[in-house]
Amino acid sequence: MIENFDKILQAISPLNSRQLQLLPEDIQDLSHQMTDNRGERRLGYMNESVQLTAYSRYFVWWNLIRLSRLFTNLPAKAFPKDNCFCMDLGSGPLTVVISLWLSRPELRSKKLVWYCLDLSNNSLKLGEDIYLSIAAKTPEFTPWKIIKVKGSFGTHINEKCDFITCANMFNEIDQTNDMPPEFQTKKYFDQLLEYSTEQTKYLLIEPGFPKSARTLSLLRERFINEQKQILSPCTHTENCPMNGFNAYTGSSCKWCNFAFSTENAPSALRNLSTDAHLQKDRAVLSFISVISDSKKQSNKENELTVRITSDPLKLSRNHTGFYACSKIGLLLLEFCSESNHSSGDELTIELKTAIEKLYVDSKTGYKKIILR
Incomplete structure (x- = not known):
């Protein structure tokens, strides 16, 4: 259905030929308002018809691709159980x-109640129409x-x-506030807890910008x-080796x-991206998935679990490398043969050498693990 999302939107909220002709220009204008000209953007910008149309026809489509890719690759226990209340902030x-x-087709059979919170009634109404139109294509649920x-x-x-999500919300808040995240996060966290039970799961997603x-x-x-x-x-x-401290200031x-x-x-x-002069070669995001169980399966003594981050x-020698995050900090993984791994993959590595004796890469200063 993502492939034909434009057709779904056209059936719900049709545009005439003139509006479709102006759409790339409207998308480009909104993109500038969301980035370099964000000071000119009104807080309730999604209540304006032209802005909401540009956002839904372009940015929502890309976000569906980013989020669906993420959700497909998360474990089942990241998601809500049956008969629970859910909340989507900045929906x-x-x-x-x-x-x-x-x-996540397995969620369709669950009885979920969603509180969808946003400043724009028009955006929420359009979203509900889109959701019900898509859900109607699976009438068995x-x-x-x-x-x-x-x-x-x-x-x-x-x-x-019991399940709280948000996508791009903190980025939107940060754009309207000059205070650094270090001064804001306690307030954010306390508010999340206000909405929560003791068993709440959280799935917080941001666009991959340094500040968010x-x-x-x-x-x-x-x-x-x-x-x-x-x-x-x-x-x-352990302490996050990619915590982004002051990265947004250079x-x-x-x-x-x-x-x-x-x-x-x-x-x-x-094609729409090209017409709006906003070509995308890659989609990027940052996220955390949080559950109430504090126990995580521990590795064997000679194992190390890492997450590829590059x-x-x-x-040299036609080897392939990746940077990876681990409990001992950032690592350089060197594969002696071609590797099909990609950014975001989780690997558990059996170490042949004690951690303290791992080779240190001279260029990066990261410990290096060679995988044959």
């Missing part, structure tokens, strides 16, 4: 809810109940929720201190993000 046109319906709530992060709702990735890293610390488990992407509970500190190629994106979307690197 916009229900992009997270729609992505979950499309990418009853659609989840959607409760639309107009408001900002912190708005009261009547139920505590830093926010997630700081939230990660607080969840760990509350004895929660970071189910993904973290393979450990420091050399790395921030946690994952990328994948867009070559398999729908051709109509890629694209493939060309090394």
Whole structure:
């Protein structure tokens, strides 16, 4: 259905030929407002018809691709159980809810109630129409109940929720606030807890920008201190070696993000990107998946679990390399043969050498593991 998302939207909210002709220009204008000209963007910009159309026809489509790719690759225990209340913060046109319906078919049979919170009633209404249209194509399942709530992060709702999601919300908040994440995160975390039960699962996703990735890293610390488990992407509970400290102001500190190629994106979307002069070769995101169980399966003494955090690197002797995150910090993995791994993959490596005796790469200073 993602392949034909433009046709679904056209059936729900049709554009005439003139509007379709102006769409690439409107998308480009909105992109500028969301990036370099964001100071000119009104807080309730998604209540405006032209802005909402550009957002839903382009940005929602790309977000469905990013989120569906992520959700497909997360373990089942990251997602809600049957008969629970869920909350999507900064829901916009229900992009997270729609992505979950499309990418996790096993959730369709569950009785879920979704509180979808956003500043724009128009965006929520459009999102509900899109969701119900897509759900109607699988008539054997009853659609989840959607409760639309107009408001900002912190708005009261009547139920505590067992599953809380948000996508791009902290990035939007950070764009309207000059305070660094270090001064904001406690407030964010306390508000998340206000919405939560003791068993709440969280799935927080951001676009992969340094500042919002830093926010997630700081939230990660607080969840760990509350004895929660970071189910993904973290393979450990040690200090984050990609915490993004001051990366958004130009420091050399790395921030946690994952990328994948867009070559398999729908051709109509890629053509629209070209027409709007916003070509995408890669889609990037940062995220944390949190569950209430603080116990994570431990490795054997000679094993190390790592998460690949980079694209493939060309090394000498036709070897392939990747940077990876682990409990001992960032690593350089060197594969002696061709590797099919990609950014985001989790590997458990059987070490042939004690950790303290691992070779240190002279260029990066990272410990290096050679895999044959």
